[in-house]
Amino acid sequence: MRRLIQLTTGQFGRFLLAGGTAAAANYGSRFLFSVWCSYEVAIVLAYIVGMTVAFILMRTYVFDARAGALVSQLWKFVAVNGLAVLQTLLISVILARWVLPALGVSHVEAIAHLIGVLVPIGTSYVGHKAATFR
Numbered sequence: 001m002r003r004l005i006q007l008t009t010g011q012f013g014r015f016l017l018a019g020g021t022a023a024a025a026n027y028g029s030r031f032l033f034s035v036w037c038s039y040e041v042a043i044v045l046a047y048i049v050g051m052t053v054a055f056i057l058m059r060t061y062v063f064d065a066r067a068g069a070l071v072s073q074l075w076k077f078v079a080v081n082g083l084a085v086l087q088t089l090l091i092s093v094i095l096a097r098w099v100l101p102a103l104g105v106s107h108v109e110a111i112a113h114l115i116g117v118l119v120p121i122g123t124s125y126v127g128h129k130a131a132t133f134r
Contacts, residue, residue, distance in 0.1 A: 011062060015125050018057035023117050026050025030113055039109055043092055043116070047085045050117070051077075063133030073132055080127035084120035092116030 030046035037045065055077050059065050065073060095112035105111060 011129075012125065014062045015058070015128075016121075018062050019054060019121060019124070021057060022050045022054035025053045027114060027117055031110075034109075039096065040089065040093060043089055043113060044085065046113075047081075047088060051081050051085075054081075058128060059133065063128065065133040068133065076132040077128065080124060080132055083127070084124050087120045087123070088113075088116040090116075091119050 026046045026049060028046075029049040030042050033042035033045045055074065058077075059068075059073060092109075092112045092115070095115060096108045100108040100112055
């Protein structure tokens with residue numbers, strides 16, 4: 001029980017909550033962008049929405065880095081997320097175009113994008129802890 005409490009109140013727990021909120025903004029906005037854009041463009045635009053939410057929450061609540069230089073943190077945040085958006089895009093497209101259809105799965109774009117959004121959790125945490133908000 002103590003470990004569960006530590007997980008939800010510690011830095012990584014706050015990261016998961018903030019990241020989950022940002023991921024929900026990312027995932028949900030992709031459906032809106034898909035009305036006007038291709039799947040690939042919608043993923044990138046949705047990632048920008050999620051990244052904006054993530055930066056605000058991470059800086060304020062996860063890493064308590066409000067005293068740090070905003071512009072420097074922002075550039076580092078974008079650099080770390082550059083890798084993450086590539087991971088999200090590649091995984092989402094590969095799953096939606098080839099893997100899930102071959103498995104006979106329906107709603108391939110929604111499922112593929114959800115998996116693509118979840119994959120960079122670990123790399124993002126390490127990157128932001130080590131570089132962005134240190």
